[in-house]
Amino acid sequence: MSSERLERIGPVLQRYVDEGQLVGVVSMLARRGEVVHFEEFGNLNKNTGQALEKDSLFRIYSMTKPITTLAVMMMYEEGKLQLTDPVERYLPAFANARVAGPGGSLVAPDRPMTVQMLMTHSSGLTYGVFGDTMVDRQYRDGNVMVSPDLDTFIERLGQIPLQYQPGTRFHYSVSTDVLGALVEAVSGQSLGEFFQQRIFGPLEMDDTFFQVPADKLNRFGTNHTYNPQSDTLEVSDNPNASNFVNRQTFESGGGGLLSTAEDYMKFSQMVLNGGELDGVRIIGKKTLEYMTQNHLPGIFGDNGQHSPDTLPGFVDGTGFGLGFAVIEDPAAAGGVGSEGEYYWGGAAGTIFWIDPVEELIGVVMIQHMNVQVPLRATFKALAYGAIVD
Incomplete structure (x- = not known):
């Protein structure tokens, strides 16, 4: 140079x-x-x-x-998870996830949210700060982003509908924070x-x-x-x-x-x-x-x-x-x-x-x-x- x-x-x-x-x-x-x-x-x-x-x-x-x-991919290399695994396998709070539908309705996901979807912001999650949808307001009202620890964060997040069907669009979100909780669940460490x-x-x-x-x-x-x-x-x-x-x-x-x-x-x-x-x-x-x-x-x-x-x-x-x-x-x-x-x-x-x-x-x-x-x-x-x- x-x-x-x-x-x-x-x-x-x-x-x-x-x-x-x-x-x-x-x-x-x-x-x-x-x-x-x-x-x-x-x-x-x-x-x-x-x-x-x-x-x-x-x-x-x-x-x-x-x-x-990268931390999650390190565990993937070690055979501790697959990228196609449903997130609910490691974080059961997402087991009954629903998706926001027309007119405030809630519908079942067409396919499960996967680890790979979290990594690519295609999970259906949102941030609660870039919009004012019904789901965004629930993020804010539920104090999701000011949770005292990751367990509470996941508990609060799991009670709120997904904004989009998993795997259907890129939408910047708390997905990587969920990956952080996944690291804790799989590794046993903070x-x-x-x-x-x-x-x-x-x-x-x-x-x-x-x-x-x-x-x-x-x-x-x-x-x-x-x-x-x-x-x-x-x-x-x-x-x-x-x-x-x-x-x-x-x-x-x-x-x-x-x-x-x-x-x-x-x-x-x-x-x-x-x-x-x-x-x-x-x-x-x-x-x-x-x-x-x-x-x-x-x-x-x-x-x-x-x-x-x-x-x-x-x-x-x-x-x-x-x-x-x-x-x-x-x-x-x-x-x-x-x-x-x-x-x-x-x-x-x-x-x-x-x-x-x-x-x-x-x-x-x-x-x-x-x-x-x-x-x-x-x-x-x-x-x-x-x-x-």
């Missing part, structure tokens, strides 16, 4: 900070196993002006999802214990966890939300008062982890390497190849189809694998990249992508809900523009 062209990245990200569009950002690129860019810009804490550092801690929200999905013992410990991801340890609180900053009325970023979550410090809800496999850019790069490099990093194997190469292909056509068959408008940021030319979105047509996706590239992001603006063709990984960490700048597209253009071989 061209060092001269990599130097274009810094001024662009610094400008976002200087213009007040980002408070702080850590950006990282690796190619062919070597880190070629790693910089920090701006502040960690908007209230105090504390500077961001390369090892600052970030709420990665939905970038938790690939990790949780989700955090499984992660630490089987993934974080072996990969030396020492700064990835569900709750900020007291001795690392100084590395955890403010989260922000864009206010369209004032056209400014306002603090929406202070470190000391944050649920990530004073945890009162369940360990969320869909969005509960904190991490650093360097830790998430370790996870991503392991994935790109085919399941191994620094002599430690986490999962099999063929398993990862299977995870990073588009599973939606196989699940849907003649039962439904994927519509790109069902998820913010889910663009044309894109399918969904097991825990990752997958680029099938870079031209249709509208940005530079490679066929077979896979990625995801988090609600506070964190992003990553893995390009197996170019052996390239990008990780960007920020803490902003409702980001107004095209950060992923811009960073990708800068990164691919530095490839000269």
Whole structure:
């Protein structure tokens, strides 16, 4: 990669900070196993002006999802479950699931919700926050997402109808949180214990966890939300008062982890390497190849189809694998990249992508809900523009 062209990245990200569009950002690129860019810009804490550092801690929200999905696939490799297994086999709260029908009616599922459907957000579940259907309202009224533990989360969720027939459409949802409960049910460990013992410990991801340890609180900053009325970023979550410090809800496999850019790069490099990093194997190469292909056509068959408008940021030319979105047509996706590239992001603006063709990984960490700048597209253009071989 061209060092001269990599130097274009810094001024662009610094400008976002200087213009007040980002408070702080850590950006990282690796190619062919070597880190070629790693910089920090701006502040960690908007209230105090504390500077961001390369090892600052970030709420990665939905970038938790690939990790949780991979944990389930590790157990699949061990013969402890099948992807076609009905979820109710492991989580009996779903045994009497019903589907919301016309006029508030409830109907039986045409086919059972499977583990694979959870991994691809085709389970019929929803989130309760992206719409206002009868089912969405029940999620909110039932306090599903603020359950104190995973057992309570599953108990509450099992009493609410599915929004769609399982396996008929992609709909972003709490499916990966259910996978977290599945990890606990099958492994006999808490989700955090499984992660630490089987993934974080072996990969030396020492700064990835569900709750900020007291001795690392100084590395955890403010989260922000864009206010369209004032056209400014306002603090929406202070470190000391944050649920990530004073945890009162369940360990969320869909969005509960904190991490650093360097830790998430370790996870991503392991994935790109085919399941191994620094002599430690986490999962099999063929398993990862299977995870990073588009599973939606196989699940849907003649039962439904994927519509790109069902998820913010889910663009044309894109399918969904097991825990990752997958680029099938870079031209249709509208940005530079490679066929077979896979990625995801988090609600506070964190992003990553893995390009197996170019052996390239990008990780960007920020803490902003409702980001107004095209950060992923811009960073990708800068990164691919530095490839000269």
